[in-house]
Amino acid sequence: MSSRFDVHIRRGQPITMGLLVFFSIIELSISAWLTARFNQHHNFPSSSVRDKTRFILFCSAWTILGAGIYMTLFLLSAGTSALTSVGSHALFLFMTWVFWLSAAASITAAYSGGLSCKGNHPPYCGQQNAQEGFAWILWVLSTFALLMIILRGVAATRRGDGLRGGLIA
Template sequence: MALETHVRRGHPITFGLLVIFGIVELAISAWLVSRFHARHDFSSLTERDRVAFTLFASCWTVVLGFFYGILFWHSAAGSILTSVASHMIFLFLTWVFWTAAAASITVELGGGLDCNTQRIFNYCDQLNALEAFAWIEWALTTFAFFFVLIRGVQAARRGDGYRGALA
């Protein structure tokens, strides 16, 4: 089975997982941002801002991940938007956003919270879930970025350049 077949099968799965976990992260972060704005019960301004940035990263991933998934499904080899370069730019920016979001939430929570003993943070379970799903998004984005990077090297070696098709 050719690698192109694996790409055509794997792309919707990978981007589907990015979007699904992004929706979960979006729901958690949107709920937290809503609570913080309504009740002003965040423990610090950095907690509020880091959760809001995670909301941005989630929106970015859901909207553009869905867009790239639909474009790839429609024309895997026929568009500049489904090229290796386009995927590399999108996935690199997404990777940067998720690295920042996951790392900042992890630093804020000190690597995770024991909800039975901590008394600093409100919404302990939701913050732990936010951190976990942020790292899941980071791992999926890292996997996708490195796979597209490998496909880019292959496209460049065969003479297509980075504007060549991903599949």
């Protein structure tokens, strides 16, 4: 039974981590650009938005580095090494999930649910809306990845490997 799911894990893990890296690069670009503009012109809507944009910049860098490393290690070790164990993935993805939930919720709260770019709007309104949207996309992706790792953790525990077991049986 597990060999049937192993095929999906061999394909799905690199795809999921690749999507996390891809969308994080987009988010990093937006948040770095906004941070540079806010620092240069001091025209941020509030200090809260400025600080949360910086936190999103950190979350993006964290995700690019972590997901890139996990994707590379998984491809090199075929998911059987201790570095690519279920527990290791779960720890990274849980931290990433918390970061993106915090980032997306806090920037949404700072914008009072969202920005309207009609009429009198803050500077860089479109970029700020894109930043908020991509933060939520990254939270959804990390939620999906975390749920898959939890399911693999249950399967690894049932087969007796525990959380030290690999993603692939």
